[in-house]
Amino acid sequence: METGDNLEYSIKRSDYKILIVDDVMSNVLLLRILLTKEQFQVCTASNGHQCIEQAKIEKPDLILLDVMMPDISGFETATILKRDPKTKDIPIIFLTALNSPADLVKGFQVGASDFLPKPFNKEELVIRVMHQISLVAAKRLIEKQNEELKRTIEGRDKMYSVIAHDLRSPMGSVKMVLNMLSMMVSSDTLGPELASLLIQANQQTEEVFSLLDNLLKWTKTQTGRLNVVFQDFNTDEVILGVIEIFNMVAEMKHIKIKHLETSENLKIHADIDMIKTIIRNFMSNAIKFSEKDSSIEIYVAREGDFAKISVQDHGRGISDENQNKLFKVESNYTTYGTANEEGSGLGLLLCKDFAIKNGGDLLLESKEGEGSIFSLLVPIYKE
Incomplete structure (x- = not known):
């Protein structure tokens, strides 16, 4: 798995969408220009209510959210977003001129991933945005690999189950025949060498049958197909x-x-x-x-x-x-x-x-x- 700087360099920025939310149109335009030049997809909203609706429709990968807005504040908007299962996982960077410890604490309490102080410069904006996008990319990569691993494990368990099931029946028949031979034929009749071979064959078939039986039950219990009947x-x-x-x-x-x-x-x-x-x-x-x-x-x-x-x-x-x-x-x-x-x-x-x-x-x-x-x-x- 790629990590750190390697992952950041491998990110295709045009695959990621950023929602800009600010009631000051000049700020929205500036951010749109800067982020578009950085090759991100951009969508915008001018207040908290629009932000909530846009987040559900556009499904952005990151939200740049102004704190001081006329209808509902950025903090209130973030609280609503984090309560909704459809938007709760979208990271939020607050845009704010507030810099008191109490404001920072409040922001993190309502779900902030980061803060970008106003006025901001291009370099700091790109660094903070890329940091959050890198985390999103890493999370997606982990989820993808988990899904692939899950499919691999499911395929392996199915294969084990099929192998164990298909071999268990004929091996059981072989085991039964060898058991009967061991009971019916004496070592004097077979001679010491053949008797020894029969004993070894009997032991080995018992072990293989036991292994197949355990393997079949193990795969069933691991895949939830073996229920406990009390x-x-x-x-x-x-x-x-x-x-x-x-x-x-x-x-x-x-x-x-x-x-x-x-x-x-x-x-x-x-x-x-x-x-x-x-x-x-x-x-x-x-x-x-x-x-x-x-x-x-x-x-x-x-x-x-x-x-x-x-x-x-x-x-x-x-x-x-x-x-x-x-x-x-x-x-x-x-x-x-x-x-x-x-x-x-x-x-x-x-x-x-x-x-x-x-x-x-x-x-x-x-x-x-x-x-x-x-x-x-x-x-x-x-x-």
């Missing part, structure tokens, strides 16, 4: 379903998932699909960062008005420095699992977003080398 359900209903999904994946890595049953089978008030997505991501990460022959625990506890659903692993853990990066979009933090599983860094961002949308939050306790506990706080149903 309902009341028990925590065990969600937990047992997630365990069933991940038992096979965990077994491939010789990891045992333990549901630590407590008396806290709580009824919660939330979007069940979003809660399932959060717990699935917790479980996927726990398996990813756990070593072979270890365990993962999932359990529920009451914490005030919230149910706290926790997934605990005993794997690598996360350093304090990296914990601060996990929930920040700009950090794009991700790392490899204990079996070199890849991640996108998108899952936890989606989880955080879903937790907040459901009136809850995410918590993390982790110690490097000892493991991590990811917890979801979600409101308990109140009858």
